[in-house]
Amino acid sequence: MDYSKIINKALGSVRPVFRLHWYHGAHGIAHWSRVWYHGRRIARAIDVNPAILAWFAYLHDSQRHNEYSDPLHGKRAVDFALQLRKEGTIT
Numbered sequence: 001m002d003y004s005k006i007i008n009k010a011l012g013s014v015r016p017v018f019r020l021h022w023y024h025g026a027h028g029i030a031h032w033s034r035v036w037y038h039g040r041r042i043a044r045a046i047d048v049n050p051a052i053l054a055w056f057a058y059l060h061d062s063q064r065h066n067e068y069s070d071p072l073h074g075k076r077a078v079d080f081a082l083q084l085r086k087e088g089t090i091t
């Protein structure tokens, strides 16, 4: 299965709002790609739709305000994902 459409939609949504370094930050695109790599393995192991993990991989750090302690970044990412769902970006 090709998940590139999901990934492209996620990145297109995150890019305009992401506050940190896209390529060189600890929580940028390289990190998200690693999360997606491991997420696919988890999805196969526990029979979860990989699309869910693709969205998670590329959205979970999207609302970070810094690279360090940011305990509310997950809550903000949930709100962002819900907004994308409401707008029809996440289907």
Ligand SMILES: [Fe+2]
Residues within 6 Å of the ligand: 027, 031, 035, 060, 061
């Ligand atoms: Fe992360």
